[in-house]
Amino acid sequence: MTDLIEVRVSNLVGAPLDWAVAMAEGFKSDPERLTNVWLNEEDPTSISIRGVEMGYGFRPSSNWEHGGPLIEKHQAGLxxxxxxxxxxxxxxxxxxxxxxxxxxxxxxxxxxxxxxxxLGPVVRVPKELIPCPA
Structure with missing residues (x-):
């Protein structure tokens, strides 16, 4: 089981934000897999925590191919x-x-x-996704 840490949503960026979006959209988390969420035919609702951390998989906060459809789906304003x-x-x-x-x-x-x-103003994300302070 991955340890979770509470973070204010307004402070999320990068892999923790992408992970939180996946959870908000109903994806399941699988910390042992490095598959791309869009190419996983066995389970199209899974997301890899390590994959996101390493730049693979679902990246809606930095990739318009992933985030753009969500903006349209939720009729968002920018x-x-x-x-x-x-x-x-x-x-x-x-x-x-x-x-x-x-x-x-x-x-x-x-x-x-x-x-x-x-999910609310504070979410719990995997501790391994939070960058270590310098």
Whole structure:
């Protein structure tokens, strides 16, 4: 069993965010597999924790081929906002009739908002996906 750690959705990025999106979308987690979620014919709802960590598999927060269909599926709105996300340019997004969240890119903003809408403001993600502090 993988140890889980609580993280605020508004702070998620990279593999932890992708994993949380997969969980929000109903995928099952299998930490021992390195398969691409889209090519796994045996179980198309599985996602590899290690695969995501290593850049394989489901990456909706950085790959438009994965995140774009989710934006359409959830009828999400996107907005580029000046002075959002702690910098001169950011984005905000959210599924239809849901809270919008911000992020440095449209995909990250949307993915955060989707996870927040389905799982709440704090989620538990596999500890192995959280980068070690420098």
């Amino acid at each position: 907005s580029h906002d000046r002075y959002l996300s702690g910098g001169p340019c950011g984005c905000s997004a959210g599924p239809l009739n849901s809270t919008w969240l911000s992020g440095p890119t449209p995909l990250i903003a949307f993915c955060r908002a989707l996870v927040h809408a389905k």
